Amino acid sequence: MSFRPRPGSIPESPGVYRFRDAGGRVIYVGKAKSLRQRLNSYFADFSALHPRTQTMLTTAAGVDWTVVGTEVEALQLEYSWIKEFDPRFNVKYRDDKSYPYLAVTMGEDFPRVQVMRGARRKGTRYFGPYSHAWAIRETVDLLLRVFPVRTCSAGVFKRAGQIGRPCLLGYIDKCSAPCVGRVTPEEHRALAEDFCDFMGGNTSRFIKRLEKEMREAAAEQEYERAARLRDDIQALQRALEKQAVVLGEGTDADVIALAEDPLEAAVQVFYVRGGRIRGQRGWVVDKVEETSPGELVEQFLLQMYAEASPEAMPREVLVPDLPPDNDAVTELLTEQRRARVEVRVPQRGDKKALMETVERNAKESLAQHKIRRASDLTTRSKALQEIADALDLDQAPLRIECYDVSHLQGENVVASMVVFEDGLARKSEYRRFAVKTKEGDVASIHEVILRRFRRYLEERSATGELAPDDDDGHGPIDPETGKPRKFAYPPNLVVVDGAGPQAAAAQRALDELGIDDVAVCGLAKRLEEVWLPGDDQPVIMPRSSEGLYLLQRVRDEAHRFAITYHRSKRSKTVKESALDGVPGLGPARRQALLRHFGSVKKLREATAAEICEVPGIGPSIAEVIVSTLKGESP
Structure with missing residues (x-):
C-alpha cells in the first residue's frame, strides 16, 4: 500500500496509532505494546487479514502514531482518541434500551431526588440503573418517609417559596419543605447525604439508629412517636427487600x-x-x-x-x-x-x-x-434488497432456503432445511434429511439438494404446473390430506453453509435436474463470506449490511436445526448400541424394549418378570437380558 511506513521507521515502543482516510478523518484507533510488530501485521499479508480489516485498510490513506511510556498510558490515550474522533471502524457499545437512574442533584443548594435518563451530569449522584422507572418511584416513595428530601422541579420549588406554602408532600411529611424554611440548607443537605448513604449500601446504621430511638420513645411512653419510628423501620426494610441479596454483606x-x-x-x-x-x-x-x-x-x-x-x-x-x-x-x-x-x-x-x-x-x-431487528418490516425489506443487489438477482428473494450438514466424524450424517419467507422463519416448512452418502460435506450437500428438488419436480408433475392454491389437486395442496405438499414451493434463493465447493455442489444438483430459476450461494462461517458457484473470489457484503445479517440468521438457524436432529439420532444410536451385546436380541426387540422402558438405565433396573411383559420377549431371553445388562457397569 502506498501509505505503508518505510522499513525501520516504526518504533518498537508501546503506543497508539491512527489510520486516516483520504480526507484526513480518523477511521481507526488502536494501541500496541510494540508499534512496529502491530503495524507490520497490517502490511505483511493482505489476503490473510479479516475482511473487515481489509475494508479498513482499503479505506485508509495514511497512518500515524504516538509513542507512550507505559501500557496504561496507551490505554488512556486510546480511549481519549476514540472518544474524540469517533472512528467508524472501532467497536462502540450502545445501550440496548434507555435505562432510568435514581439521581440526587448534590450540586444544587437544595439537592433533589429524581428519575433521570441520558448523559450524566456533574455534581449528581446516580444509583441504578433500574429496569423500570416505576421501580425507582416505589423505592423513593418508601425512603422519603425516613429521608424527606425534596423531589419537586425547580419551578415548583421556586413557586412554593414565593407564596410561602409547601406542596402536598410537605403537608404529608414526605418532604422537609426547605422551600418555606422548615429546615435549613445544611439540615436538608444532611438528609440528602443520608439518603445517598442508604442507597449506596450503608443501610445497617440507619436501621439500628431508628430501632434505638423507637425503644427510647417507648420507654418514655411516647407511643405515637415510637409507632412512627416502627413504620419508618418497616419502610426501610421493604426498600431493602426489593434488592435481592446475592453475595456476602459488604461485597461491592x-x-x-x-x-x-x-x-x-x-x-x-x-x-x-x-x-x-x-x-x-x-x-x-x-x-x-x-x-x-x-x-x-x-x-x-x-x-x-x-x-x-x-x-x-x-x-x-x-x-x-x-x-x-x-x-x-x-x-x-x-x-x-x-x-x-x-x-x-x-x-x-x-x-x-x-x-x-x-x-x-x-x-x-x-x-x-x-427479534426487534428482524420484526421491523422496513429493515427486512432492505435486507432482501441488499441480498438481491449483492448476488445480482432480478428480484428480492422472498423465499430463502438454507441447508446445513451435521455429523460426528462421518457418523450419523444428517442435514437440515430451514425456510425464511419475507425475512421471517417459516418453521412449519422446515425439513430434515438422513444423509446416505459418506463422502463428506460437499457430497452430502449435493445429495440433499438433489433429493429436495427431485421431490419438488415430482409433486409439480403430479399436479401439473403450479396454480393458485385450491382444493382440486391443481396446486400445492395435497387433495388427500388437505395440507400443503412437503416440497411444493420452490425458493428464490438456496443458501448452503460453506464456501465455494458447497455452493458449486448445490448448483450442480440443480443443473442435473434442469432447474435454472433458483439462485445459489454459500455462506462461509469463519469470515462471513458469500460465495457464488464457479467464482474464485467471494462476495464481501458491507459489515453494516442488513442483508448479511439476515443471511447469517438463516445460516445459524439451519445449523441449530441440523445439530438438534443429529443429537437425537446419536442419542438413539447410543441407546440401541448398549443392547447390541445381548445374544438373540434383534433390532425389532431392541426397539420394543426401549419403547416400553424408555431408556437402557430403566431396563437395567427391571426384573426378568417385568421384561417378560414386553411383547415378543419370553422368559429365557429376559433372563439373558438381565444377566447381560447386570454384568455391565451402569
Missing part, C-alpha cells in the same frame, strides 16, 4: 457477561453493592473487526469506567474473560477509583453462579435485540 462488585455471534455481541452488567443487586444495564455492539471475548471485555471496561466517578466504581469487577492487558487495565481502574480494583474471572461459588445468571440475561438480551 460489577458482574459482567457476554453473549455474541459473528456479527454482534450483547453485554449485561449487574451492579452489586453491599451484597445486593442495586441495578442492571445492557449494551449491544456491532463487531466491526474480528475480536476475541477478552478484547471485547477490555474495550467495554475502558468505555464503561474511563469517566466514572471514584464512588461509582466497585472494588471488584467480575468478567467472563480477562483482557489481554489485564495488568494495565487493572492499574488504570485502580487509578480511576483511587483504591485497589481487582479484575478477575470467578471460578466457583456464589460469584460463579451469579455470573451464569448474568450470562443468561446477556443471551436473552441478544435474542431480543435480534
Whole structure:
C-alpha cells in the first residue's frame, strides 16, 4: 500500500496509532505494546487479514502514531482518541434500551431526588440503573418517609417559596419543605447525604439508629412517636427487600457477561453493592473487526469506567474473560477509583453462579435485540434488497432456503432445511434429511439438494404446473390430506453453509435436474463470506449490511436445526448400541424394549418378570437380558 511506513521507521515502543482516510478523518484507533510488530501485521499479508480489516485498510490513506511510556498510558490515550474522533471502524457499545437512574442533584443548594435518563451530569449522584422507572418511584416513595428530601422541579420549588406554602408532600411529611424554611440548607443537605448513604449500601446504621430511638420513645411512653419510628423501620426494610441479596454483606462488585455471534455481541452488567443487586444495564455492539471475548471485555471496561466517578466504581469487577492487558487495565481502574480494583474471572461459588445468571440475561438480551431487528418490516425489506443487489438477482428473494450438514466424524450424517419467507422463519416448512452418502460435506450437500428438488419436480408433475392454491389437486395442496405438499414451493434463493465447493455442489444438483430459476450461494462461517458457484473470489457484503445479517440468521438457524436432529439420532444410536451385546436380541426387540422402558438405565433396573411383559420377549431371553445388562457397569 502506498501509505505503508518505510522499513525501520516504526518504533518498537508501546503506543497508539491512527489510520486516516483520504480526507484526513480518523477511521481507526488502536494501541500496541510494540508499534512496529502491530503495524507490520497490517502490511505483511493482505489476503490473510479479516475482511473487515481489509475494508479498513482499503479505506485508509495514511497512518500515524504516538509513542507512550507505559501500557496504561496507551490505554488512556486510546480511549481519549476514540472518544474524540469517533472512528467508524472501532467497536462502540450502545445501550440496548434507555435505562432510568435514581439521581440526587448534590450540586444544587437544595439537592433533589429524581428519575433521570441520558448523559450524566456533574455534581449528581446516580444509583441504578433500574429496569423500570416505576421501580425507582416505589423505592423513593418508601425512603422519603425516613429521608424527606425534596423531589419537586425547580419551578415548583421556586413557586412554593414565593407564596410561602409547601406542596402536598410537605403537608404529608414526605418532604422537609426547605422551600418555606422548615429546615435549613445544611439540615436538608444532611438528609440528602443520608439518603445517598442508604442507597449506596450503608443501610445497617440507619436501621439500628431508628430501632434505638423507637425503644427510647417507648420507654418514655411516647407511643405515637415510637409507632412512627416502627413504620419508618418497616419502610426501610421493604426498600431493602426489593434488592435481592446475592453475595456476602459488604461485597461491592460489577458482574459482567457476554453473549455474541459473528456479527454482534450483547453485554449485561449487574451492579452489586453491599451484597445486593442495586441495578442492571445492557449494551449491544456491532463487531466491526474480528475480536476475541477478552478484547471485547477490555474495550467495554475502558468505555464503561474511563469517566466514572471514584464512588461509582466497585472494588471488584467480575468478567467472563480477562483482557489481554489485564495488568494495565487493572492499574488504570485502580487509578480511576483511587483504591485497589481487582479484575478477575470467578471460578466457583456464589460469584460463579451469579455470573451464569448474568450470562443468561446477556443471551436473552441478544435474542431480543435480534427479534426487534428482524420484526421491523422496513429493515427486512432492505435486507432482501441488499441480498438481491449483492448476488445480482432480478428480484428480492422472498423465499430463502438454507441447508446445513451435521455429523460426528462421518457418523450419523444428517442435514437440515430451514425456510425464511419475507425475512421471517417459516418453521412449519422446515425439513430434515438422513444423509446416505459418506463422502463428506460437499457430497452430502449435493445429495440433499438433489433429493429436495427431485421431490419438488415430482409433486409439480403430479399436479401439473403450479396454480393458485385450491382444493382440486391443481396446486400445492395435497387433495388427500388437505395440507400443503412437503416440497411444493420452490425458493428464490438456496443458501448452503460453506464456501465455494458447497455452493458449486448445490448448483450442480440443480443443473442435473434442469432447474435454472433458483439462485445459489454459500455462506462461509469463519469470515462471513458469500460465495457464488464457479467464482474464485467471494462476495464481501458491507459489515453494516442488513442483508448479511439476515443471511447469517438463516445460516445459524439451519445449523441449530441440523445439530438438534443429529443429537437425537446419536442419542438413539447410543441407546440401541448398549443392547447390541445381548445374544438373540434383534433390532425389532431392541426397539420394543426401549419403547416400553424408555431408556437402557430403566431396563437395567427391571426384573426378568417385568421384561417378560414386553411383547415378543419370553422368559429365557429376559433372563439373558438381565444377566447381560447386570454384568455391565451402569
